[in-house]
Amino acid sequence: MSPSAVSLTTIFVIVAIGVAIGFLAGVHRKMDLEQWTVGGRGFGAVLMFLLMAGEVYTTFAFLGASGWAYSRGGPTLYIMAYLTLAYVVSFFILPQIWEVGRKYGMQTQSDFFTMRYGNKYLAGFVCVIGIASFIPYLQLQITGVGIIVSIASFDGIGRTPAMAISVVLLVAFVFASGVRAVAWVSVLKDVLMVLAAVSIGIGIPYIHFGGIGPMFAALAHSRPAHLTMPGATANLGHTWYISTVLLTSLGFYMWPHAFGAAFTAKSGDTLRRNAVVMPLYTITLAFILFVGFTAVLVVPGLPNGDLSLLTIVRKSFPPWFLGVIGGAGALTAMVPASIFILTAATLFAKNLYRPIFAPAMTDDQVAKLARVMVVVLGVISLVLAIYKSATLVGLLLTGYAGVTQFFPGVVLGLYWSRVTMRGVFTGMIAGVATVIFLMLSHRDPLFGWSAGFLALCLNFLITALVSWLTPAIVVPE
Numbered sequence: 001m002s003p004s005a006v007s008l009t010t011i012f013v014i015v016a017i018g019v020a021i022g023f024l025a026g027v028h029r030k031m032d033l034e035q036w037t038v039g040g041r042g043f044g045a046v047l048m049f050l051l052m053a054g055e056v057y058t059t060f061a062f063l064g065a066s067g068w069a070y071s072r073g074g075p076t077l078y079i080m081a082y083l084t085l086a087y088v089v090s091f092f093i094l095p096q097i098w099e100v101g102r103k104y105g106m107q108t109q110s111d112f113f114t115m116r117y118g119n120k121y122l123a124g125f126v127c128v129i130g131i132a133s134f135i136p137y138l139q140l141q142i143t144g145v146g147i148i149v150s151i152a153s154f155d156g157i158g159r160t161p162a163m164a165i166s167v168v169l170l171v172a173f174v175f176a177s178g179v180r181a182v183a184w185v186s187v188l189k190d191v192l193m194v195l196a197a198v199s200i201g202i203g204i205p206y207i208h209f210g211g212i213g214p215m216f217a218a219l220a221h222s223r224p225a226h227l228t229m230p231g232a233t234a235n236l237g238h239t240w241y242i243s244t245v246l247l248t249s250l251g252f253y254m255w256p257h258a259f260g261a262a263f264t265a266k267s268g269d270t271l272r273r274n275a276v277v278m279p280l281y282t283i284t285l286a287f288i289l290f291v292g293f294t295a296v297l298v299v300p301g302l303p304n305g306d307l308s309l310l311t312i313v314r315k316s317f318p319p320w321f322l323g324v325i326g327g328a329g330a331l332t333a334m335v336p337a338s339i340f341i342l343t344a345a346t347l348f349a350k351n352l353y354r355p356i357f358a359p360a361m362t363d364d365q366v367a368k369l370a371r372v373m374v375v376v377l378g379v380i381s382l383v384l385a386i387y388k389s390a391t392l393v394g395l396l397l398t399g400y401a402g403v404t405q406f407f408p409g410v411v412l413g414l415y416w417s418r419v420t421m422r423g424v425f426t427g428m429i430a431g432v433a434t435v436i437f438l439m440l441s442h443r444d445p446l447f448g449w450s451a452g453f454l455a456l457c458l459n460f461l462i463t464a465l466v467s468w469l470t471p472a473i474v475v476p477e
Contacts (some may be wrong), residue, residue, distance in 0.1 A: 003319035004156040010323025011152055011330060014192065018331050019169050022185045034306075037274075058336040059144025060396045060443045062193070063306045065285055069292025071305030073223075073231025075241060076289060082245045083282045089276035094253060095268030096414050108343070109259040109406070110351035115160075116413040117421035120355040125425070126406060127352040128255040129432055131377075133402035134344045136395040137255075138381035139388070142167060143395075144306075145330055146385065151310040152326030163385055170334045171341065171378040189335045192328035194284055200313055200325065200354030201287020205294050207316050215294050224299060239448035244397070247453040251404030257343040259410075319451035337381075345373035398439065401452030405431035408456075408463045423467030431459030 001009070030164040061079075068076040100106065104115050109130065114123040123247050145166040146159030205215035220227060230237040253259055264272050288309070295308035298316065304309055315327050354361045361369075408431075411426040434455035444451035 004154040006319040007323040008149075008153045008156065010141070010320055011326045012148065013328050014188075014324070014327025015169070016336070018126060018185045018188050018334065019172075020433050021188060023060055026185075032189045042397055050384075056239045059141050059148075059329070059333040060369065061285055061288065063136065063144050063309055063462055064296070064396065066292030067287045067305035067307070068203075070295050070302070070308035072233050073226035073443065074294075075120040075231050075233060075236040076142045076292070078241050078245050078248070079285060079289075082248040082252070083181045083243065083285070084279050085249035087275045087278045089249060090135055090278075091272055091412065093411065094262045094271040094275070097259065097410075098262045098265055098268050098271055100414075101244045106263055107260065108347055108351055109256045110347055112259075112410060112413070112425075114351070116407070118241070119425070122353050122421055122425045122428075124356055125428065126409075127347045128345055129402050129428075131344045133399040134256070134340050134377075135381060135399075136382065137399045138337055138340050138344075138377065139384045140380055140395040141333040141340070142385040144333040144353075145245075145307060146312060148329040148333070149328050151307065151314060151330075166330065167378045171374055185331065185335050185338070189328070189331035190246045190281075192324070193332055194281075196291055196325050196328040197287040198282040199282075199321075200309075201290045204291050204298075204312055204316050208294060208298050210289055215290070215297075216269070218297060219293055226295075226296065231371060235445055235448065237448055240311050240445045243450040243453035245447075247404055247450050247456060248397075251452075252401050252402045252406050254406040254410065255399075256347055256403070257339045261339075261345055272447050277292050279283060340375050341374050341381075342370075342473075345370040348373050348388050390435075397450075397452070401435045401439065401444075401450075402432065403456065404456050405435070408460050412463065413468075418467055419463065420467045420470045422470045423463045423465070426466045427459040427461075427463030430462045431455040434458055 029380070059475075065076065065079055068079075091210040098114065100112065100115070104111070106112055106115065110123040110126045113126050114120060117123075132155070140162045147161035149157050149166075150159045161206055201210070205212045209218055211214040216227070226232055229241060253262075262271060265274075291309050291312060292305070295302075295312040299308065299311050302311060310322075310325070317325075349366045353369060354366055405428050409419075412419040412424070432455070435452055438446055439453035446454060448452050
Protein backbone atom coordinates (compact mmCIF):
# COMPACT_ATOMS: atom_id res chain seq x y z
CA MET A 1 0.00 0.00 0.00
CA SER A 2 1.12 3.54 -0.69
CA PRO A 3 1.92 5.84 2.27
CA SER A 4 -1.24 7.81 1.51
CA ALA A 5 -3.41 4.67 1.56
CA VAL A 6 -1.88 3.43 4.84
CA SER A 7 -2.42 6.76 6.57
CA LEU A 8 -5.95 7.23 5.24
CA THR A 9 -6.98 3.70 6.19
CA THR A 10 -5.80 4.26 9.75
CA ILE A 11 -7.70 7.55 9.98
CA PHE A 12 -10.83 5.93 8.52
CA VAL A 13 -10.77 3.07 11.05
CA ILE A 14 -10.34 5.41 14.02
CA VAL A 15 -13.10 7.78 12.89
CA ALA A 16 -15.43 4.86 12.07
CA ILE A 17 -14.98 3.45 15.59
CA GLY A 18 -15.70 6.89 17.05
CA VAL A 19 -18.86 7.32 14.99
CA ALA A 20 -20.06 3.82 15.92
CA ILE A 21 -19.59 4.64 19.62
CA GLY A 22 -21.59 7.83 19.09
CA PHE A 23 -24.54 5.98 17.60
CA LEU A 24 -24.47 3.23 20.23
CA ALA A 25 -24.45 5.77 23.09
CA GLY A 26 -28.17 6.44 22.60
CA VAL A 27 -29.31 2.86 22.10
CA HIS A 28 -32.14 1.73 24.42
CA ARG A 29 -32.70 5.29 25.63
CA LYS A 30 -35.62 7.50 24.71
CA MET A 31 -34.00 10.65 23.36
CA ASP A 32 -36.42 13.23 24.75
CA LEU A 33 -35.25 16.82 25.30
CA GLU A 34 -33.93 16.09 28.80
CA GLN A 35 -31.86 13.07 27.71
CA TRP A 36 -30.68 14.69 24.48
CA THR A 37 -29.40 17.89 26.11
CA VAL A 38 -28.30 17.03 29.67
CA GLY A 39 -28.13 13.22 29.68
CA GLY A 40 -30.77 12.85 32.37
CA ARG A 41 -28.54 14.76 34.84
CA GLY A 42 -26.84 11.49 35.75
CA PHE A 43 -23.16 11.89 34.76
CA GLY A 44 -20.74 10.84 37.49
CA ALA A 45 -17.14 11.94 37.98
CA VAL A 46 -15.68 9.86 35.11
CA LEU A 47 -18.26 10.79 32.43
CA MET A 48 -18.17 14.40 33.64
CA PHE A 49 -14.40 14.51 33.18
CA LEU A 50 -14.64 12.93 29.74
CA LEU A 51 -17.42 15.28 28.62
CA MET A 52 -15.61 18.43 29.74
CA ALA A 53 -12.27 17.25 28.42
CA GLY A 54 -13.97 16.42 25.14
CA GLU A 55 -15.35 19.95 24.97
CA VAL A 56 -12.14 21.70 25.99
CA TYR A 57 -9.38 19.93 24.09
CA THR A 58 -10.28 20.60 20.49
CA THR A 59 -8.55 21.23 17.18
CA PHE A 60 -7.41 24.46 18.81
CA ALA A 61 -5.38 22.43 21.32
CA PHE A 62 -4.10 19.99 18.70
CA LEU A 63 -3.26 22.24 15.74
CA GLY A 64 -3.85 25.82 16.90
CA ALA A 65 -1.53 25.67 19.91
CA SER A 66 1.33 24.20 17.89
CA GLY A 67 0.54 26.65 15.09
CA TRP A 68 0.91 29.66 17.36
CA ALA A 69 4.08 28.21 18.94
CA TYR A 70 5.41 28.01 15.38
CA SER A 71 4.28 31.40 14.09
CA ARG A 72 3.98 33.59 17.22
CA GLY A 73 6.29 32.10 19.83
CA GLY A 74 6.17 33.50 23.37
CA PRO A 75 2.55 34.79 23.34
CA THR A 76 1.37 31.19 22.88
CA LEU A 77 2.11 30.48 26.55
CA TYR A 78 -1.12 32.28 27.48
CA ILE A 79 -2.82 28.94 26.71
CA MET A 80 -1.20 27.14 29.65
CA ALA A 81 -2.05 29.98 32.05
CA TYR A 82 -5.69 30.56 31.17
CA LEU A 83 -6.77 26.93 31.27
CA THR A 84 -5.42 26.44 34.79
CA LEU A 85 -7.08 29.64 36.06
CA ALA A 86 -10.36 28.70 34.36
CA TYR A 87 -10.63 25.57 36.51
CA VAL A 88 -10.14 27.67 39.63
CA VAL A 89 -13.09 29.82 38.52
CA SER A 90 -15.17 26.70 37.82
CA PHE A 91 -14.55 25.33 41.33
CA PHE A 92 -16.49 28.26 42.78
CA ILE A 93 -19.23 28.96 40.25
CA LEU A 94 -20.21 25.65 38.61
CA PRO A 95 -21.59 23.98 41.77
CA GLN A 96 -23.85 27.01 42.34
CA ILE A 97 -24.95 26.91 38.70
CA TRP A 98 -25.67 23.17 39.04
CA GLU A 99 -27.73 23.76 42.19
CA VAL A 100 -30.06 26.31 40.59
CA GLY A 101 -30.18 24.20 37.43
CA ARG A 102 -31.34 21.13 39.37
CA LYS A 103 -33.86 23.16 41.38
CA TYR A 104 -35.51 24.78 38.37
CA GLY A 105 -34.94 22.08 35.73
CA MET A 106 -32.57 24.19 33.60
CA GLN A 107 -31.09 22.72 30.44
CA THR A 108 -29.32 25.70 28.85
CA GLN A 109 -27.46 28.86 29.74
CA SER A 110 -30.38 31.00 28.63
CA ASP A 111 -32.62 29.14 31.10
CA PHE A 112 -30.44 30.65 33.84
CA PHE A 113 -30.91 34.19 32.51
CA THR A 114 -34.66 33.62 32.12
CA MET A 115 -35.06 32.38 35.69
CA ARG A 116 -32.71 34.90 37.31
CA TYR A 117 -33.81 38.04 35.47
CA GLY A 118 -37.31 37.16 34.27
CA ASN A 119 -36.97 38.60 30.78
CA LYS A 120 -37.32 36.51 27.63
CA TYR A 121 -35.67 39.18 25.47
CA LEU A 122 -32.51 39.18 27.60
CA ALA A 123 -32.46 35.38 27.38
CA GLY A 124 -33.02 35.64 23.62
CA PHE A 125 -30.12 38.10 23.30
CA VAL A 126 -27.91 35.65 25.19
CA CYS A 127 -28.97 32.98 22.67
CA VAL A 128 -28.11 35.14 19.68
CA ILE A 129 -24.67 36.09 21.02
CA GLY A 130 -23.97 32.51 22.09
CA ILE A 131 -24.88 31.09 18.69
CA ALA A 132 -22.95 33.82 16.85
CA SER A 133 -19.88 33.09 19.00
CA PHE A 134 -20.21 29.38 18.26
CA ILE A 135 -19.91 29.92 14.52
CA PRO A 136 -16.16 30.74 14.51
CA TYR A 137 -15.57 27.93 17.05
CA LEU A 138 -17.39 25.45 14.78
CA GLN A 139 -15.51 26.82 11.78
CA LEU A 140 -12.28 26.18 13.72
CA GLN A 141 -13.09 22.48 14.20
CA ILE A 142 -14.20 21.88 10.62
CA THR A 143 -11.18 23.72 9.20
CA GLY A 144 -9.00 21.58 11.44
CA VAL A 145 -10.43 18.35 10.03
CA GLY A 146 -9.69 19.60 6.52
CA ILE A 147 -6.07 20.34 7.44
CA ILE A 148 -5.64 16.98 9.18
CA VAL A 149 -7.01 14.77 6.41
CA SER A 150 -5.33 16.74 3.63
CA ILE A 151 -1.85 16.52 5.15
CA ALA A 152 -2.25 13.00 6.55
CA SER A 153 -3.34 11.73 3.11
CA PHE A 154 -0.22 13.25 1.53
CA ASP A 155 -2.59 15.65 -0.26
CA GLY A 156 -4.53 12.71 -1.72
CA ILE A 157 -7.83 14.10 -0.40
CA GLY A 158 -8.66 17.78 -0.58
CA ARG A 159 -9.78 19.84 2.41
CA THR A 160 -13.32 20.47 1.13
CA PRO A 161 -14.33 16.79 0.73
CA ALA A 162 -12.78 15.98 4.13
CA MET A 163 -14.70 18.80 5.81
CA ALA A 164 -17.96 17.82 4.15
CA ILE A 165 -17.67 14.16 5.22
CA SER A 166 -16.84 15.14 8.82
CA VAL A 167 -19.87 17.44 9.05
CA VAL A 168 -22.19 14.69 7.78
CA LEU A 169 -20.83 12.22 10.36
CA LEU A 170 -20.93 14.51 13.37
CA VAL A 171 -24.41 15.81 12.52
CA ALA A 172 -25.63 12.22 12.20
CA PHE A 173 -24.54 10.96 15.61
CA VAL A 174 -25.55 14.16 17.43
CA PHE A 175 -28.95 13.91 15.72
CA ALA A 176 -29.29 10.36 17.00
CA SER A 177 -27.75 10.32 20.48
CA GLY A 178 -27.31 13.88 21.78
CA VAL A 179 -24.94 14.68 24.65
CA ARG A 180 -24.33 11.00 25.49
CA ALA A 181 -22.70 10.53 22.10
CA VAL A 182 -20.26 13.33 22.85
CA ALA A 183 -19.32 11.95 26.28
CA TRP A 184 -18.73 8.39 25.08
CA VAL A 185 -16.82 9.28 21.91
CA SER A 186 -14.61 11.40 24.18
CA VAL A 187 -13.32 8.17 25.75
CA LEU A 188 -11.64 7.13 22.49
CA LYS A 189 -10.67 10.68 21.59
CA ASP A 190 -9.00 11.44 24.93
CA VAL A 191 -7.01 8.19 25.06
CA LEU A 192 -5.71 8.75 21.54
CA MET A 193 -4.97 12.44 22.11
CA VAL A 194 -2.94 11.85 25.28
CA LEU A 195 -0.93 9.06 23.63
CA ALA A 196 -0.40 11.14 20.50
CA ALA A 197 0.60 14.31 22.38
CA VAL A 198 3.13 12.55 24.62
CA SER A 199 4.56 10.48 21.75
CA ILE A 200 5.19 13.36 19.38
CA GLY A 201 6.02 15.89 22.12
CA ILE A 202 8.91 13.72 23.29
CA GLY A 203 9.71 11.92 20.03
CA ILE A 204 9.99 14.82 17.58
CA PRO A 205 12.47 16.95 19.60
CA TYR A 206 14.48 13.76 20.26
CA ILE A 207 14.57 12.74 16.58
CA HIS A 208 15.77 16.13 15.36
CA PHE A 209 17.77 17.52 18.30
CA GLY A 210 18.38 14.68 20.73
CA GLY A 211 15.83 15.86 23.32
CA ILE A 212 13.58 18.67 24.50
CA GLY A 213 16.39 20.59 26.25
CA PRO A 214 18.71 20.59 23.21
CA MET A 215 15.76 21.67 21.02
CA PHE A 216 15.12 24.74 23.17
CA ALA A 217 18.85 25.49 23.27
CA ALA A 218 18.99 25.39 19.48
CA LEU A 219 15.90 27.59 19.17
CA ALA A 220 17.19 30.11 21.71
CA HIS A 221 20.48 30.28 19.83
CA SER A 222 18.91 30.59 16.38
CA ARG A 223 15.90 32.79 17.23
CA PRO A 224 16.27 34.13 20.78
CA ALA A 225 13.37 36.57 20.43
CA HIS A 226 10.93 33.79 19.54
CA LEU A 227 10.69 32.51 23.11
CA THR A 228 10.11 35.90 24.75
CA MET A 229 7.32 38.49 24.56
CA PRO A 230 6.10 39.60 22.04
CA GLY A 231 7.77 36.71 20.22
CA ALA A 232 7.41 36.84 16.45
CA THR A 233 4.62 39.44 16.69
CA ALA A 234 4.68 43.22 16.91
CA ASN A 235 1.87 43.89 19.39
CA LEU A 236 1.21 40.81 21.55
CA GLY A 237 3.25 41.90 24.55
CA HIS A 238 2.84 41.48 28.29
CA THR A 239 -0.26 43.68 28.47
CA TRP A 240 -1.97 41.58 25.81
CA TYR A 241 -0.86 38.40 27.58
CA ILE A 242 -2.30 39.38 30.96
CA SER A 243 -5.55 40.81 29.59
CA THR A 244 -6.07 37.78 27.31
CA VAL A 245 -5.44 35.31 30.14
CA LEU A 246 -8.03 37.14 32.28
CA LEU A 247 -10.53 37.31 29.41
CA THR A 248 -10.29 33.65 28.51
CA SER A 249 -10.12 32.25 32.06
CA LEU A 250 -13.24 34.20 33.08
CA GLY A 251 -14.99 33.34 29.84
CA PHE A 252 -14.08 29.65 29.73
CA TYR A 253 -17.31 28.43 31.35
CA MET A 254 -19.39 31.18 29.76
CA TRP A 255 -19.42 29.16 26.55
CA PRO A 256 -23.00 27.85 26.38
CA HIS A 257 -21.85 24.24 25.95
CA ALA A 258 -19.51 24.38 28.98
CA PHE A 259 -22.16 26.15 31.06
CA GLY A 260 -24.79 23.60 30.04
CA ALA A 261 -22.44 20.66 30.71
CA ALA A 262 -22.62 21.54 34.42
CA PHE A 263 -26.29 20.49 34.39
CA THR A 264 -25.36 16.91 33.42
CA ALA A 265 -23.50 16.27 36.70
CA LYS A 266 -24.87 14.13 39.53
CA SER A 267 -23.93 16.70 42.16
CA GLY A 268 -22.04 19.90 42.88
CA ASP A 269 -19.23 17.84 44.44
CA THR A 270 -18.76 16.05 41.12
CA LEU A 271 -18.01 19.44 39.55
CA ARG A 272 -15.61 20.40 42.35
CA ARG A 273 -13.68 17.16 41.95
CA ASN A 274 -13.60 17.71 38.20
CA ALA A 275 -12.10 21.19 38.71
CA VAL A 276 -9.31 19.68 40.81
CA VAL A 277 -8.44 16.96 38.28
CA MET A 278 -8.84 18.80 34.96
CA PRO A 279 -5.57 20.83 35.20
CA LEU A 280 -3.67 17.54 34.96
CA TYR A 281 -5.02 17.13 31.42
CA THR A 282 -3.54 20.52 30.54
CA ILE A 283 -0.05 19.01 30.86
CA THR A 284 -0.61 17.37 27.46
CA LEU A 285 -0.64 20.81 25.85
CA ALA A 286 2.98 21.36 26.81
CA PHE A 287 3.94 18.44 24.56
CA ILE A 288 1.96 19.97 21.70
CA LEU A 289 3.87 23.24 22.16
CA PHE A 290 7.19 21.34 22.04
CA VAL A 291 6.22 20.11 18.57
CA GLY A 292 5.43 23.62 17.35
CA PHE A 293 8.72 25.01 18.67
CA THR A 294 10.66 22.15 17.06
CA ALA A 295 8.96 22.80 13.73
CA VAL A 296 10.28 26.39 13.71
CA LEU A 297 13.75 25.04 12.91
CA VAL A 298 12.88 21.79 11.09
CA VAL A 299 10.19 22.97 8.64
CA PRO A 300 10.64 26.77 8.37
CA GLY A 301 8.68 28.94 6.00
CA LEU A 302 5.25 27.29 6.17
CA PRO A 303 2.51 29.64 4.86
CA ASN A 304 0.24 28.79 7.81
CA GLY A 305 1.48 27.85 11.28
CA ASP A 306 -1.53 25.56 11.76
CA LEU A 307 0.12 23.18 9.28
CA SER A 308 3.27 22.78 11.39
CA LEU A 309 2.34 19.84 13.64
CA LEU A 310 1.18 17.45 10.94
CA THR A 311 3.89 18.56 8.52
CA ILE A 312 6.68 17.68 10.96
CA VAL A 313 4.92 14.45 11.99
CA ARG A 314 4.74 13.44 8.33
CA LYS A 315 8.45 14.22 8.00
CA SER A 316 9.42 12.31 11.17
CA PHE A 317 7.27 9.17 11.42
CA PRO A 318 5.99 6.30 9.22
CA PRO A 319 2.59 6.62 7.47
CA TRP A 320 0.69 4.39 9.91
CA PHE A 321 1.69 6.61 12.84
CA LEU A 322 0.72 9.70 10.86
CA GLY A 323 -2.67 8.02 10.44
CA VAL A 324 -2.99 7.52 14.20
CA ILE A 325 -2.15 11.18 14.80
CA GLY A 326 -4.57 12.18 12.04
CA GLY A 327 -7.34 10.01 13.49
CA ALA A 328 -6.81 11.44 16.96
CA GLY A 329 -6.81 14.95 15.50
CA ALA A 330 -10.00 14.29 13.53
CA LEU A 331 -11.79 13.18 16.70
CA THR A 332 -10.51 16.25 18.58
CA ALA A 333 -12.36 18.27 15.95
CA MET A 334 -15.52 16.19 15.62
CA VAL A 335 -16.24 15.62 19.32
CA PRO A 336 -16.23 19.32 20.34
CA ALA A 337 -18.00 20.34 17.14
CA SER A 338 -20.76 17.90 18.07
CA ILE A 339 -21.45 19.48 21.45
CA PHE A 340 -21.22 22.98 19.93
CA ILE A 341 -23.85 22.15 17.33
CA LEU A 342 -26.08 20.40 19.88
CA THR A 343 -25.93 23.34 22.30
CA ALA A 344 -26.46 26.03 19.66
CA ALA A 345 -29.41 24.13 18.16
CA THR A 346 -31.03 23.69 21.57
CA LEU A 347 -30.55 27.36 22.42
CA PHE A 348 -32.23 28.41 19.18
CA ALA A 349 -35.21 26.09 19.56
CA LYS A 350 -35.81 26.27 23.31
CA ASN A 351 -34.71 29.76 24.32
CA LEU A 352 -35.13 31.88 21.20
CA TYR A 353 -37.79 30.48 18.89
CA ARG A 354 -40.25 29.04 21.42
CA PRO A 355 -40.50 31.90 23.97
CA ILE A 356 -40.54 34.71 21.41
CA PHE A 357 -42.27 33.24 18.34
CA ALA A 358 -44.17 30.07 19.42
CA PRO A 359 -44.89 29.92 23.18
CA ALA A 360 -47.30 26.98 22.71
CA MET A 361 -44.58 24.59 21.46
CA THR A 362 -44.22 21.35 23.43
CA ASP A 363 -40.88 19.87 24.48
CA ASP A 364 -41.19 17.23 21.74
CA GLN A 365 -41.64 19.96 19.12
CA VAL A 366 -38.66 21.84 20.55
CA ALA A 367 -36.55 18.68 20.31
CA LYS A 368 -37.57 18.19 16.65
CA LEU A 369 -36.73 21.79 15.78
CA ALA A 370 -33.38 21.47 17.58
CA ARG A 371 -32.53 18.44 15.45
CA VAL A 372 -33.35 20.41 12.30
CA MET A 373 -31.10 23.23 13.51
CA VAL A 374 -28.27 20.74 13.99
CA VAL A 375 -28.29 20.22 10.24
CA VAL A 376 -28.65 23.94 9.45
CA LEU A 377 -25.75 24.97 11.71
CA GLY A 378 -23.58 22.20 10.33
CA VAL A 379 -24.12 23.47 6.77
CA ILE A 380 -23.47 27.13 7.74
CA SER A 381 -20.22 26.22 9.50
CA LEU A 382 -19.08 24.10 6.56
CA VAL A 383 -19.68 26.94 4.09
CA LEU A 384 -17.72 29.39 6.26
CA ALA A 385 -14.87 26.90 6.69
CA ILE A 386 -14.64 26.51 2.92
CA TYR A 387 -14.81 30.17 1.95
CA LYS A 388 -13.29 32.07 4.91
CA SER A 389 -9.81 31.63 6.35
CA ALA A 390 -8.23 32.61 9.66
CA THR A 391 -5.79 31.07 12.13
CA LEU A 392 -7.37 28.57 14.49
CA VAL A 393 -6.37 30.52 17.60
CA GLY A 394 -7.68 33.73 16.03
CA LEU A 395 -11.08 32.11 15.50
CA LEU A 396 -11.17 30.94 19.10
CA LEU A 397 -10.31 34.35 20.55
CA THR A 398 -13.05 35.95 18.43
CA GLY A 399 -15.62 33.65 20.04
CA TYR A 400 -14.22 34.25 23.53
CA ALA A 401 -14.60 38.01 23.17
CA GLY A 402 -18.33 37.47 22.66
CA VAL A 403 -19.24 34.84 25.25
CA THR A 404 -17.23 36.43 28.06
CA GLN A 405 -19.73 39.29 28.03
CA PHE A 406 -22.11 36.89 29.85
CA PHE A 407 -19.80 36.75 32.88
CA PRO A 408 -21.14 39.81 34.77
CA GLY A 409 -24.73 38.60 34.40
CA VAL A 410 -23.87 35.12 35.65
CA VAL A 411 -21.54 35.95 38.54
CA LEU A 412 -23.43 38.97 39.81
CA GLY A 413 -26.65 37.01 39.40
CA LEU A 414 -25.26 34.30 41.69
CA TYR A 415 -23.67 36.50 44.34
CA TRP A 416 -25.24 40.00 44.29
CA SER A 417 -28.96 40.28 44.96
CA ARG A 418 -28.94 43.97 43.95
CA VAL A 419 -28.12 43.33 40.28
CA THR A 420 -31.01 44.09 37.91
CA MET A 421 -32.17 42.92 34.51
CA ARG A 422 -31.71 46.43 33.09
CA GLY A 423 -28.17 46.59 34.41
CA VAL A 424 -27.21 43.21 32.95
CA PHE A 425 -28.92 43.84 29.61
CA THR A 426 -27.40 47.32 29.20
CA GLY A 427 -23.92 46.17 30.20
CA MET A 428 -24.06 43.17 27.89
CA ILE A 429 -25.16 45.26 24.91
CA ALA A 430 -22.36 47.75 25.59
CA GLY A 431 -19.79 44.97 25.90
CA VAL A 432 -20.86 43.18 22.72
CA ALA A 433 -21.03 46.46 20.76
CA THR A 434 -17.52 47.36 21.92
CA VAL A 435 -16.18 43.97 20.85
CA ILE A 436 -17.78 44.24 17.43
CA PHE A 437 -16.50 47.80 16.87
CA LEU A 438 -12.92 47.10 17.97
CA MET A 439 -12.60 43.87 16.01
CA LEU A 440 -14.22 45.08 12.80
CA SER A 441 -12.08 48.23 12.89
CA HIS A 442 -8.96 46.10 13.46
CA ARG A 443 -8.25 47.62 16.88
CA ASP A 444 -7.58 44.33 18.64
CA PRO A 445 -5.39 44.69 20.62
CA LEU A 446 -6.03 48.34 21.52
CA PHE A 447 -2.95 49.99 23.05
CA GLY A 448 -1.75 46.50 23.85
CA TRP A 449 -4.98 45.43 25.60
CA SER A 450 -7.22 42.61 24.44
CA ALA A 451 -10.39 44.08 22.89
CA GLY A 452 -12.57 41.49 24.60
CA PHE A 453 -11.12 42.31 28.02
CA LEU A 454 -11.67 46.06 27.57
CA ALA A 455 -15.27 45.31 26.57
CA LEU A 456 -15.71 43.11 29.66
CA CYS A 457 -14.47 45.91 31.96
CA LEU A 458 -16.94 48.35 30.38
CA ASN A 459 -19.68 45.72 30.70
CA PHE A 460 -19.02 45.27 34.44
CA LEU A 461 -18.97 49.03 35.04
CA ILE A 462 -22.25 49.70 33.24
CA THR A 463 -23.96 46.66 34.81
CA ALA A 464 -23.06 47.86 38.31
CA LEU A 465 -23.99 51.51 37.70
CA VAL A 466 -27.34 50.81 36.04
CA SER A 467 -28.20 48.22 38.71
CA TRP A 468 -27.61 50.80 41.46
CA LEU A 469 -29.88 53.26 39.64
CA THR A 470 -32.77 50.87 38.97
CA PRO A 471 -35.12 49.03 41.34
CA ALA A 472 -33.82 45.71 42.62
CA ILE A 473 -35.51 42.53 41.39
CA VAL A 474 -36.69 39.67 43.54
CA VAL A 475 -34.24 36.77 43.38
CA PRO A 476 -36.01 33.37 43.06
CA GLU A 477 -35.67 31.26 46.20
